[in-house]
Amino acid sequence: MLNKKxxxxxxxxxxxxxxxxxxxxxxxFIFKYERVSGVPSQFAVTVSKKIHKKAVKRNRLRRQxxxxxxxxxxxxxxxxxxxxxxxxxxxxxxxxxxxxSIATFFNFLASxxx
Numbered sequence: 077m078l079n080k081k082x083x084x085x086x087x088x089x090x091x092x093x094x095x096x097x098x099x100x101x102x103x104x105f106i107f108k109y110e111r112v113s114g115v116p117s118q119f120a121v122t123v124s125k126k127i128h129k130k131a132v133k134r135n136r137l138r139r140q141x142x143x144x145x146x147x148x149x150x151x152x153x154x155x156x157x158x159x160x161x162x163x164x165x166x167x168x169x170x171x172x173x174x175x176x177s178i179a180t181f182f183n184f185l186a187s188x189x190x
Contacts, residue, residue: 109158
């Protein structure tokens, strides 16, 4: 599980990310993010009922993404607030693919650092 300081707990922040966040897509996830300063990176993960009908499977995918984020977080040098949305292709994703998708996102952020 992500540390509490690395979780987005405010619905207003999530709404702002939906409306004004910068978009990055890969095969399995949509990342809506904005760069921040002075605070640690924060993330929220959403998995729709379109992905899995059963809550057990949706929660498992959400927990796997959060664990991959927790392990990959030391590699991120740029503080961001990001919303991670599972795409329909992520129905049968492996844990290695989750880690690879997050690493791709972090590499994208590092390459576009201003």
